[in-house]
Amino acid sequence: MTSIVLACGNALRGDDGVGLYLAHRLYGAICDAETEIVCSQQWLPEQAEDLSRAQLAVFIDASVAMKAGEIRVRQVRGVDEKPTATTTHALTPERLMGLAREVFGRAPERAYLVTVGGSSFEHGAEFSEPVKNAIPAALRQIQELLCDEPVRVG
Amino acid sequence: MGNTITIDPITRIEGHAKITLHLDDSGDVAAAHFHTTQFRGFEKLCEGRPFYEMPYLMERICGICPVSHLLASAKACDALLAMKVPPAAGKLRRILELAQLIQSHALSFFYLSSPDLILGMDADPKERNIFGVAQKQPELAKWGIRLRQFGQQIIETLAGKRIHPAWVVPGGVNEPLSVEKRDKLLTQIPEAISIAQKTLKGFKWQLENFRAEIRTFANFPSLFMGLVTIDERAGYYQGKLRFTDALGNIVADELDPANYQDFIGEAVEPYTFMKFPYYKPMGYPDGMYRVGPLARLNLVDNCGTPLAQQEWIEFRDLERSAVLSSFHYHYARLIEILFALEHIQEYLEDPIITKKQAKYSASLNNLEGVGCCEAPRGTLIHHYRVNEEGLITFANLIIATGHNNLAMNRGILQAARHFVRSEKLTEGMLNRVEAVIRAFDPCLSCSTHTDGHMALQVQLLRPDGKLVDEIRR
Numbered sequence: 001m002t003s004i005v006l007a008c009g010n011a012l013r014g015d016d017g018v019g020l021y022l023a024h025r026l027y028g029a030i031c032d033a034e035t036e037i038v039c040s041q042q043w044l045p046e047q048a049e050d051l052s053r054a055q056l057a058v059f060i061d062a063s064v065a066m067k068a069g070e071i072r073v074r075q076v077r078g079v080d081e082k083p084t085a086t087t088t089h090a091l092t093p094e095r096l097m098g099l100a101r102e103v104f105g106r107a108p109e110r111a112y113l114v115t116v117g118g119s120s121f122e123h124g125a126e127f128s129e130p131v132k133n134a135i136p137a138a139l140r141q142i143q144e145l146l147c148d149e150p151v152r153v154g
Numbered sequence: 155m156g157n158t159i160t161i162d163p164i165t166r167i168e169g170h171a172k173i174t175l176h177l178d179d180s181g182d183v184a185a186a187h188f189h190t191t192q193f194r195g196f197e198k199l200c201e202g203r204p205f206y207e208m209p210y211l212m213e214r215i216c217g218i219c220p221v222s223h224l225l226a227s228a229k230a231c232d233a234l235l236a237m238k239v240p241p242a243a244g245k246l247r248r249i250l251e252l253a254q255l256i257q258s259h260a261l262s263f264f265y266l267s268s269p270d271l272i273l274g275m276d277a278d279p280k281e282r283n284i285f286g287v288a289q290k291q292p293e294l295a296k297w298g299i300r301l302r303q304f305g306q307q308i309i310e311t312l313a314g315k316r317i318h319p320a321w322v323v324p325g326g327v328n329e330p331l332s333v334e335k336r337d338k339l340l341t342q343i344p345e346a347i348s349i350a351q352k353t354l355k356g357f358k359w360q361l362e363n364f365r366a367e368i369r370t371f372a373n374f375p376s377l378f379m380g381l382v383t384i385d386e387r388a389g390y391y392q393g394k395l396r397f398t399d400a401l402g403n404i405v406a407d408e409l410d411p412a413n414y415q416d417f418i419g420e421a422v423e424p425y426t427f428m429k430f431p432y433y434k435p436m437g438y439p440d441g442m443y444r445v446g447p448l449a450r451l452n453l454v455d456n457c458g459t460p461l462a463q464q465e466w467i468e469f470r471d472l473e474r475s476a477v478l479s480s481f482h483y484h485y486a487r488l489i490e491i492l493f494a495l496e497h498i499q500e501y502l503e504d505p506i507i508t509k510k511q512a513k514y515s516a517s518l519n520n521l522e523g524v525g526c527c528e529a530p531r532g533t534l535i536h537h538y539r540v541n542e543e544g545l546i547t548f549a550n551l552i553i554a555t556g557h558n559n560l561a562m563n564r565g566i567l568q569a570a571r572h573f574v575r576s577e578k579l580t581e582g583m584l585n586r587v588e589a590v591i592r593a594f595d596p597c598l599s600c601s602t603h604t605d606g607h608m609a610l611q612v613q614l615l616r617p618d619g620k621l622v623d624e625i626r627r
Binding site: 048049098 | 300
């Protein structure tokens with residue numbers, strides 16, 4: 001099965017970089033060496049093509065809305081959203097899945113969004129303590145998703 | 155009683171800005187201002203830092219055109235070292251510059267402006283974006299994504315990463331290009347050229363639908379400025395500066411960018427952080443000039459590559475003299491994509507491109523250096539002074555978008571006078587005023603070094619400053 005990991009965040013804004021950090025930790029630690037890992041500051045329209053080639057996608061991001069250190073996994077339903085944004089600076093996983101389907105004819109059969117709640121988004125490359133403590137569990141859950149093992153999806 | 159209209163934020167441009175339109179007592183637009191309201195101050199924060207840090211510090215000004223800042227800064231450092239770069243490095247730097255032009259122009263045309271062209275200026279703003287284009291014309295969206303990807307892929311192949319690479323160094327580049335990487339890039343060029351040609355064909359077919367916009371989008375006489383090479387082609391990486399007028403006459407030529415302060419003045423206005431460069435001999439604001447794709451195609455006598463040359467001839471046939479409508483920035487952008495692809499192919503096919511000698515070394519030999527190149531949006535100038543220890547004591551940047559500041563302000567006034575007919579704003583009116591700015595493809599994070607989101611606000615104000623109407627996005 002072809003898998004892709006799409007992580008986004010800013011490595012210089014504290015907890016915002018946790019998605020990128022997790023993605024880098026996946027190198028050499030995942031079941032399938034063919035899994036493509038893509039890191040960027042934000043999800044971009046051109047990543048729709050990468051997405052269209054995969055059967056399984058895992059998006060990783062930090063969240064300002066969740067409790068620091070909390071980990072959530074939810075399934076991304078690749079429904080075609082009606083466009084609402086006037087900017088390409090705020091793409092959601094659903095929007096990217098829809099774009100992959102509209103422009104490249106297909107999107108992954110299964111996709112998940114893994115988010116880690118953060119508390120410090122100031123300048124700097126350090127994570128807050130709750131995020132540091134959450135990293136092993138987040139990594140384990142992402143690995144399980146990529147290895148097709150059962151993960152509790154919220 | 156007069157009023158003022160404010161458009162805030164302006165959407166689908168790179169940066170954050172607003173527009174105010176001032177109405178007179180009879181309800182006609184009397185004045186228009188394009189405001190950028192934040193600044194970052196890179197010129198100041200780099201003082202005291204070693205000059206060799208500048209390329210990597212300055213490229214952080216922008217996430218769209220970091221390569222241009224990297225190159226202009228590295229060239230200014232080359233000047234401080236008083237050195238030339240190895241022949242292969244010079245060509246590799248040129249490829250990098252052109253690759254960035256492709257990805258940046260693709261972003262501007264397909265992601266930001268094609269919604270206006272495909273869905274219409276009056277379409278619902280919720281659908282008037284790249285996702286709306288993907289629904290209506292998925293093939294066009296795919297072309298845009300492919301071209302942008304290819305430009306980014308070239309940058310990544312050469313420089314190691316797509317954004318903020320550290321590959322260009324004073325004295326050359328850090329690593330030569332391997333034969334394998336060169337061959338892989340070459341195999342993808344025919345598809346990219348085909349996409350550029352198909353897009354141009356479709357764009358030209360659409361032009362008849364935009365007569366009013368062509369007539370009113372910053373369509374006026376002005377000077378044009380840009381780098382020109384010794385063989386009379388647009389000089390994207392190097393050359394001498396040329397000014398031409400609206401009739402196509404050369405006003406000034408063979409100007410050394412290192413002496414830019416002799417012929418470019420820099421004015422400021424209280425309503426914006428973006429400065430107003432002007433051609434000094436004509437004074438401010440009469441010395442208004444335009445830079446970027448439209449200027450570059452107006453300045454030269456030939457385009458230089460076979461397919462782009464055919465398109466350039468057709469483009470210049472739009473007018474007897476210079477092409478004046480800023481709506482045609484879009485057209486020029488597409489021709490430049492085609493040119494860049496052909497030119498990259500030429501460079502890659504040159505055996506010198508894989509030579510191993512990629513950089514020279516030297517120590518500090520000058521206390522002042524200027525680097526200049528053509529960024530996607532126009533001429534970019536980096537100017538540094540250092541002390542004997544090589545620490546920066548002065549930095550001045552003139553950014554492409556800044557050069558166009560006078561023309562953008564005049565352009566929104568022209569469009570607003572044509573499209574704004576009452577105190578009450580309509581979405582189509584608002585979008586046309588925005589679209590004038592979008593045609594220039596301004597990069598405000600570069601030109602004001604702003605920090606924040608790009609957005610647009612239009613305010614309608616009375617002569618006494620009282621707000622009458624406002625639209626925000």
